[in-house]
Amino acid sequence: MLTYLARRLFVMVPTLIMISVLVFVIIQLPPGDFLTTYLNELQAQGEAVDPAKIEFLKQQYGLDQPIYVQYAEWAWGLLHGDLGFSFEYNLPVTEVVGDRLWLSLVLNFSTVLFIYIVSFPIGIYSATRQYSWGDYGFTFVGFLGLAMPNFLFALILLYYANVVFGTSIGGLMDPEYINQGWSFGKVMSVVEHLWAPVLVIGTSGTASMIRRLRANLLDELSKQYVVTAHAKGLSPKKVLFKYPLRMALNPFIADIGNILPQVVSGSVLVSVVMSLPTTGPMLLTALQSQDMYLAGSFLMFLALLTVVGMFVSDVLLAWLDPRIRLQGGVGQ
Amino acid sequence: MISLSRSRVLHVGRVIGGCFLSAGVLWAGISPTTGHAEVPYFADAVAKGTLPTMNERLPEHPHVIDFGAEGKAIGKYGGEFVTIMGRSKDIRMAVVYGYARLIGYDQDLNLQADILEALDVNEEGNVFTLHIRKGHKWSDGTPFTAEDFRYYWEDIVNNDELFPVGPPRFLFVGDEPATFEILDEYTVRYSWSRPNPFFLTELAGTRPPFIYRPAHYLKQFHEAYRDPAELDAMVSERGLRNWAVLHTDMDRPYKLSNIQRPSLEPWLITTEEPSDRFVYVRNPYYHRVDPEGNQLPYIDRMIFNISNAKLVPAKVGAGEVDLQSRILTLKDYTFLKQSEAKQNYQVRLWDVGAGSYAAIYPNLTASDPVWRDVIRDVRFRRALSLAINRTEINRVLFFGLAKPTNNTVLPKSPLFKSEYRDSYTDFDIKVANRLLDEMGLDERNSDGIRLLPDGRPMEIIVETSGENPEHDDMLELIGDSWRQAGIKMFVKGLQREVMRSRAYAGETIMSIFNGVDNGLATPNSVPSEFVPVQQDSLQWPKWGQYYQTDGEAGEAPDMPAAEKLMDLYDKWQSSNEAGRKEAWREILDINSENMFSIGLIGNVPQPVVVDKDLRNVPEKGIHSWEPGAFFGIYRPDTFWWDR
Numbered sequence: 001m002l003t004y005l006a007r008r009l010f011v012m013v014p015t016l017i018m019i020s021v022l023v024f025v026i027i028q029l030p031p032g033d034f035l036t037t038y039l040n041e042l043q044a045q046g047e048a049v050d051p052a053k054i055e056f057l058k059q060q061y062g063l064d065q066p067i068y069v070q071y072a073e074w075a076w077g078l079l080h081g082d083l084g085f086s087f088e089y090n091l092p093v094t095e096v097v098g099d100r101l102w103l104s105l106v107l108n109f110s111t112v113l114f115i116y117i118v119s120f121p122i123g124i125y126s127a128t129r130q131y132s133w134g135d136y137g138f139t140f141v142g143f144l145g146l147a148m149p150n151f152l153f154a155l156i157l158l159y160y161a162n163v164v165f166g167t168s169i170g171g172l173m174d175p176e177y178i179n180q181g182w183s184f185g186k187v188m189s190v191v192e193h194l195w196a197p198v199l200v201i202g203t204s205g206t207a208s209m210i211r212r213l214r215a216n217l218l219d220e221l222s223k224q225y226v227v228t229a230h231a232k233g234l235s236p237k238k239v240l241f242k243y244p245l246r247m248a249l250n251p252f253i254a255d256i257g258n259i260l261p262q263v264v265s266g267s268v269l270v271s272v273v274m275s276l277p278t279t280g281p282m283l284l285t286a287l288q289s290q291d292m293y294l295a296g297s298f299l300m301f302l303a304l305l306t307v308v309g310m311f312v313s314d315v316l317l318a319w320l321d322p323r324i325r326l327q328g329g330v331g332q
Numbered sequence: 333m334i335s336l337s338r339s340r341v342l343h344v345g346r347v348i349g350g351c352f353l354s355a356g357v358l359w360a361g362i363s364p365t366t367g368h369a370e371v372p373y374f375a376d377a378v379a380k381g382t383l384p385t386m387n388e389r390l391p392e393h394p395h396v397i398d399f400g401a402e403g404k405a406i407g408k409y410g411g412e413f414v415t416i417m418g419r420s421k422d423i424r425m426a427v428v429y430g431y432a433r434l435i436g437y438d439q440d441l442n443l444q445a446d447i448l449e450a451l452d453v454n455e456e457g458n459v460f461t462l463h464i465r466k467g468h469k470w471s472d473g474t475p476f477t478a479e480d481f482r483y484y485w486e487d488i489v490n491n492d493e494l495f496p497v498g499p500p501r502f503l504f505v506g507d508e509p510a511t512f513e514i515l516d517e518y519t520v521r522y523s524w525s526r527p528n529p530f531f532l533t534e535l536a537g538t539r540p541p542f543i544y545r546p547a548h549y550l551k552q553f554h555e556a557y558r559d560p561a562e563l564d565a566m567v568s569e570r571g572l573r574n575w576a577v578l579h580t581d582m583d584r585p586y587k588l589s590n591i592q593r594p595s596l597e598p599w600l601i602t603t604e605e606p607s608d609r610f611v612y613v614r615n616p617y618y619h620r621v622d623p624e625g626n627q628l629p630y631i632d633r634m635i636f637n638i639s640n641a642k643l644v645p646a647k648v649g650a651g652e653v654d655l656q657s658r659i660l661t662l663k664d665y666t667f668l669k670q671s672e673a674k675q676n677y678q679v680r681l682w683d684v685g686a687g688s689y690a691a692i693y694p695n696l697t698a699s700d701p702v703w704r705d706v707i708r709d710v711r712f713r714r715a716l717s718l719a720i721n722r723t724e725i726n727r728v729l730f731f732g733l734a735k736p737t738n739n740t741v742l743p744k745s746p747l748f749k750s751e752y753r754d755s756y757t758d759f760d761i762k763v764a765n766r767l768l769d770e771m772g773l774d775e776r777n778s779d780g781i782r783l784l785p786d787g788r789p790m791e792i793i794v795e796t797s798g799e800n801p802e803h804d805d806m807l808e809l810i811g812d813s814w815r816q817a818g819i820k821m822f823v824k825g826l827q828r829e830v831m832r833s834r835a836y837a838g839e840t841i842m843s844i845f846n847g848v849d850n851g852l853a854t855p856n857s858v859p860s861e862f863v864p865v866q867q868d869s870l871q872w873p874k875w876g877q878y879y880q881t882d883g884e885a886g887e888a889p890d891m892p893a894a895e896k897l898m899d900l901y902d903k904w905q906s907s908n909e910a911g912r913k914e915a916w917r918e919i920l921d922i923n924s925e926n927m928f929s930i931g932l933i934g935n936v937p938q939p940v941v942v943d944k945d946l947r948n949v950p951e952k953g954i955h956s957w958e959p960g961a962f963f964g965i966y967r968p969d970t971f972w973w974d975r
Contacts, residue, residue: 090581090589095606096606158643162646169647169652170646170647175609175652179611272640275640285419
């Protein structure tokens with residue numbers, strides 16, 4: 001088991017290095033750099049900036065160095081926990097990110113939790129009552145969630161939350177709580193705003209999870225050992241929970257690695273649409289203005305989250321299912 | 333009481349004209365030195381003695397706003413107003429809306445002393461004497477004096493490390509930098525040997541150069557005034573490169589992101605970046621008062637919420653703002669109007685300052701020789717204009733609320749003539765076809781498309797910046813009517829940078845972009861949008877490049893009309909008021925006659941959402957960046973809550 005873990009951990013290192021190179025190169029791909037984008041934006045407003053001043057700023061920001069030097073500096077900083085400097089905010093990236101990272105984690109964690117809590121009972125129900133009205137009903141709702149574009153669903157929910165409950169549009173809390181210390185009112189305000197994005201980001205994940213659990217469980221339910229167990233007079237509940245459900249759980253766990261990146265990237269889009277104070281909108285503006293250290297740090301964070309998610313699901317699987325553990329050992 | 337002789341007026345009439353508003357008259361009968369009610373917001377602090385009383389905080393002669401002339405009512409103190417910005421960068425809008433300038437425009441776009449008590453200009457327009465209000469203080473209570481101007485001139489712009497490029501252009505005439513003198517603690521002078529037509533308009537600009545800085549605060553970050561070891565410690569603590577970066581970071585007078593930095597603005601920022609909500613609190617030492625001597629602003633706090641631009645109309649419709657124009661466009665008008673009754677706000681339609689909302693730019697400096705010759709024929713450009721149905725565009729895309737126009741100045745500009753706006757804007761396919769036939773472009777292919785002199789079909793690719801979907805919609809309509817004139821149009825969506833660099837290189841035949849920005853031009857505005865001096869002018873990028881690079885790149889203007897424009901530009905720079913007006917007129921005449929760019933539609937109104945209880949916000953105004961500063965010239969510090 002230990003060698004298995006060590007190997008999994010070891011694989012993460014080159015993966016992350018590859019990702020960091022890719023991230024940096026892709027951010028630099030569009031023509032120009034932060035300053036030219038900034039210049040264009042000012043011109044669009046009718047403001048003018050002296051080109052000589054821009055040259056001077058380029059030097060100050062170190063943008064006149066070749067790209068591999070810039071990458072080396074950034075990567076070296078990352079290893080020391082220094083995420084670099086955001087041009088747009090004129091602050092170290094860590095200070096810019098601040099609360100956002102934390103709120104992103106809350107949002108993503110709540111969404112994953114939501115997916116599991118909702119899909120688990122529904123999946124079991126649908127499998128055991130196959131082709132019943134309930135099964136069809138849930139399937140219908142699930143497909144609706146799967147098919148509806150996230151941004152559209154988000155806008156509709158925002159509108160109705162405002163009209164029906166009077167929730168302020170967008171954001172994760174009422175404006176008057178922004179920059180205030182945490183209080184009961186603020187937490188309630190966050191909860192009041194959190195359900196909409198969680199629902200939006202969660203629906204498609206929930207739908208696919210339900211389908212997967214249902215299919216797996218159905219496979220198991222028709223197997224002979226289940227029939228035997230029933231024939232021997234075991235109570236239906238015990239039969240279900242003791243054997244087939246445990247067998248069907250494998251893909252459920254393995255999916256953590258799949259769900260995490262889905263949720264994270266889905267939340268970027270929804271956060272932009274709903275103007276949430278998470279990392280998503282900031283990532284988008286950082287990419288647009290080519291604020292490369294800020295964008296790079298966000299992308300690395302997302303990559304890290306994905307890689308760690310994969311690792312967790314691997315570990316859980318190995319722990320849950322001895323077959324995987326043992327095969328891993330034999331493979332060596 | 334203030335004696336009238338002490339109060340000076342902005343003596344710039346001789347140079348810039350139109351501005352004889354006498355501040356002295358406004359002060360008659362007002363005695364700001366007698367006791368006035370304290371601003372309630374500061375009552376506690378004053379009672380405790382932590383803040384001086386209002387009369388001690390105000391300058392000896394505060395700037396009394398002429399409420400009568402501006403159609404305003406005396407207000408009540410208190411409250412806050414909320415507006416939404418698209419990004420946290422936009423906190424610089426606080427300085428725009430606040431619009432406290434050394435001299436600034438009033439509602440009729442005349443220049444008026446504001447922070448300054450007076451600004452004297454000599455007859456020739458080369459000596460400018462600035463009189464500071466005695467007793468005017470920075471927001472931390474330190475006196476605002478000539479030292480703050482000296483610090484900017486000597487220690488900032490003329491410091492090689494801080495400002496390696498030297499003072500900004502407007503402080504030069506030709507190659508000659510300004511001569512800066514301190515006459516006494518409250519008087520400074522800038523002079524040149526020749527007239528400087530840019531000086532006053534720069535000071536009044538929406539993004540002003542801030543030729544004064546809080547010296548007492550900034551000196552702690554300056555090499556010349558601080559122990560090097562201490563300075564180094566501060567620099568390395570923040571992980572910056574050198575003291576110059578630190579100084580720049582701490583200063584930023586336009587963005588005003590440093591909450592410690594003293595300023596002269598009506599509201600002071602109290603929230604540090606990054607945030608999604610920025611709170612500004614009233615400046616206790618602000619220099620403007622209402623006619624009764626009450627210190628402005630009336631409203632205690634100004635709040636900027638940051639939100640995704642796409643959600644802004646929805647948020648406004650849900651009643652989450654008190655005052656909003658930014659991000660809203662005419663497209664949102666019907667939606668906003670629908671929620672008007674429910675949300676206790678009013679949607680007002682303001683005029684805009686841009687001369688034209690969109691214009692088509694035939695590239696006179698295109699590389700393709702055949703196309704260039706065709707485009708340079710004025711009959712071709714007129715025919716293209718005549719073959720556009722502007723009324724249809726107005727009705728289909730702008731609810732009929734906009735106006736067909738050429739790409740020129742607005743009726744509100746003193747330089748306006750109706751033929752500038754109207755010539756060749758009627759939809760007349762017959763005349764358009766006749767003009768094209770006269771040019772010898774009368775051969776057509778089997779599809780009815782005219783042939784170029786070298787036999788290629790006349791297919792025009794119009795390039796767009798891909799930012800404004802309305803541009804594409806307009807082109808769709810124009811393409812249909814050009815087809816009737818035997819011209820086929822294709823639309824090519826690009827990104828702004830790509831579109832620009834293609835135009836600079838001469839690869840573009842034609843493009844569509846925003847029209848003239850300064851539609852409210854006065855004789856003192858710089859006519860750079862109407863003469864070939866900028867490579868960003870898409871009708872002649874190469875000529876503009878030639879001027880901007882002193883002939884190193886681009887091409888010299890080789891059309892008689894363009895050469896004439898360059899002469900007139902020189903004339904404008906070197907003449908007095910009357911000469912400048914004459915030069916402007918001629919420039920506009922030549923532009924109108926030659927149709928260098930084809931304006932489409934103008935005066936697309938700007939929806940402004942105002943809470944019904946917010947007073948002193950004009951019913952009808954001009955929403956313009958320069959001159960105007962959006963709400964700036966309407967003085968948000970005079971807005972107040974009636975509830």
